[in-house]
Amino acid sequence: MRRAPHSLPEAALLLERHGVDRLIALRFARPIDPPRLAERLLRQYPNAIEFAEPDYLLRSQLVPNDPLFSFQWYLRDRNVFPERRADLWAPEAWDITTGSSDVVIAVIDTGIDAAHPDLARKLFVNPGEVPNNGVDDDGNGFVDDVSGWDFVRRDPDPDDENGHGTWMSSLAAAETNNALHIAGVSWGSRILPLKAGDERGNFSTSTIIQAVNYAVAMAARGVRVINMSFGGPGTSVGLERALAAANDARIIAIAAAGNDGQNNDMVPQLPAYLTTRLDNVVAVAATDRFNQLAFFSNYGRLNVDVGAPGVGIIGLTTRNLAAELGRSDGTITGNGTSQAAALVSGIAALISSAYPESAPIQVKIRLLANADRIPELAGKLVSGGRVNAFRALDRDEIAPAPITDLRVLSGVTPPALTWTATGDDGLLGQAAFYDIRYSSSPITASTLRFALRVKDPPRPQPAGTIETWTIPSDIPPRTYYFLIRVFDNAGNMAESNQVEVTLTP
Structure with missing residues (x-):
């Protein structure tokens, strides 16, 4: 029967014997397939990696005692x-x-x-x-x-x-x-x-x-x-x-x-x-x-x-x-x-x-x-x-980075806007939703509620992607200011620069 370690050095030797002192946790900026990646890493580095597995998230599950809950x-x-x-x-x-x-x-x-x-x-x-x-x-x-x-x-x-x-x-x-x-x-x-x-x-x-x-x-x-x-x-x-x-x-x-x-x-x-x-x-x-x-x-x-x-x-x-x-x-x-x-x-x-x-x-x-x-x-x-x-209820306090290069795509009919996708956390990952607004005057915090919302905005692409969006033909012709709000999955938000667009009949 083995005795419990009597000191920190003995405990360290015990962890080393089982190899758990060599564990490394990897984090990725964008979604991955953990089981498939673990399998690929083992194939690529058989002499360097002893094992690879997903970092499973386990939780207790609070279950109430109400008799009809089942x-x-x-x-x-x-x-x-x-x-x-x-x-x-x-x-x-x-x-x-x-x-x-x-x-x-x-x-x-x-x-x-x-x-x-x-x-x-x-x-x-x-x-x-x-x-x-x-x-x-x-x-x-x-x-x-x-x-x-x-x-x-x-x-x-x-x-x-x-x-x-x-x-x-x-x-x-x-x-x-x-x-x-x-x-x-x-x-x-x-x-x-x-x-x-x-x-x-x-x-x-x-x-x-x-x-x-x-x-x-x-x-x-x-x-x-x-x-x-x-x-x-x-x-x-x-x-x-x-x-x-x-x-x-x-x-x-x-x-x-x-x-x-x-x-x-x-x-x-x-x-x-x-x-x-x-x-x-x-x-x-x-x-x-x-x-x-x-x-x-x-x-x-x-x-x-x-x-x-x-x-x-x-x-x-x-x-x-x-x-x-x-x-x-x-x-x-x-x-x-x-x-x-x-x-x-x-x-x-x-x-x-x-x-x-x-x-x-x-x-x-x-x-x-x-x-x-x-x-x-x-x-x-x-x-x-x-x-x-x-x-x-996911906790995420890092907002997407703001879009800074929103502009009108030149030489295109019907008119379109283009920009570089930012991300979910700053310039990493993939944001969740775009909210595109337009108004006949520059949009401010106090006038945002009056700006019209585009009904069918595109879904954000991975950070760094050049995105293009054609302005809907049912928007009446005149000069507008366009703004894009970028949201991540926790509702954190960043705004783009505004761009002036003149729509003609």
Whole structure:
């Protein structure tokens, strides 16, 4: 039997005997295939390298004790091989953060069953309001608004007469690890129920706008996420302005893409279409357990950002409705982009918890750039993938280098811009997204919001690549200033120089 080393020199000899004192870890500036590279290094240097293997990333996986968690395949599906997982990778994300109580999710829906045992302790409480005294204590125009508001009946009790709002609230942030019912995505986040839908599940744009405005007013109290699990064909200037105010208040808004099986690039879906107009709106499609677009889900290469599980989703509902369905435990199972959006709202709350200084555009980029790319979703969604909560929490503090050589490509018709791609970390790697803006006057920090966004920008190429982009022919002729914002997968951003371009008929 060997004895333990009695000194550092003895320990060093022991490590040398096993060869672990000669280990070297290699880091690469751009993506590689670790197993293939390890095999190639062994072939090329058989006398210098004893062994080569990938530097595997292993983590603990925090699993809650909620009894129905094992049925929540969309949080962690243990019945498939890792490469076929279609879930959110929630336990891996929970090892980083389970959500902060400082982050409030405003759920604009049909209300909430505030007495549900898995939700009762998750409600936001307005610290500026005294309950039931008939006085608007905080002077915000709403009397006794302790935990939300009913914009349908105009009272401080956003009770859920439909069940949908309770369901969405539970998916985003049900009380978790309490040995009761289900697990929510963001354990720590609080819920602000804002009732804008009636007992039939109908929403008017006027009540939605009022609810968004209320959420903006509560930004100082911690509202960072708005969930919008509703929709229909149309557009709305009023709602766009309300959500633009939410963007300025550092609130991200997650919208359901719709359940009509249609292409949203052809028919605008309200409010999801606003993703192309506002930095803080994310449109979510539904995917199934096989990483396929759900048969009912709307899609759109330009107007729907990312997919999330939306088939066979178990959640909480009002106990009255659950009893009618024969579920005495207050649960319900079903499908929809509503459910997919609520899950993404929970992930957005996790991101805001881990990175509280993030602007809405940074949260949005994290959701899109870190999605698991799925071949079946390519060309159907902006990201071409399904959200991954774990990857969305990636820590990366190095921004891309700014583009410094943006210029008009000479002698080309139609006109085009050219530049040298920078990278993900400074001048290394490959950035995640470009945001190309144009305006009739020079673009400044204060006027960026008014600059028009190009709907279909190219994807960044590896650092050092000379890129060329043809200016779309549908931009009206006149003189414009063009600017490119470069984002990495963590939402870090750098801007290009501006270039003046005159478009002629």
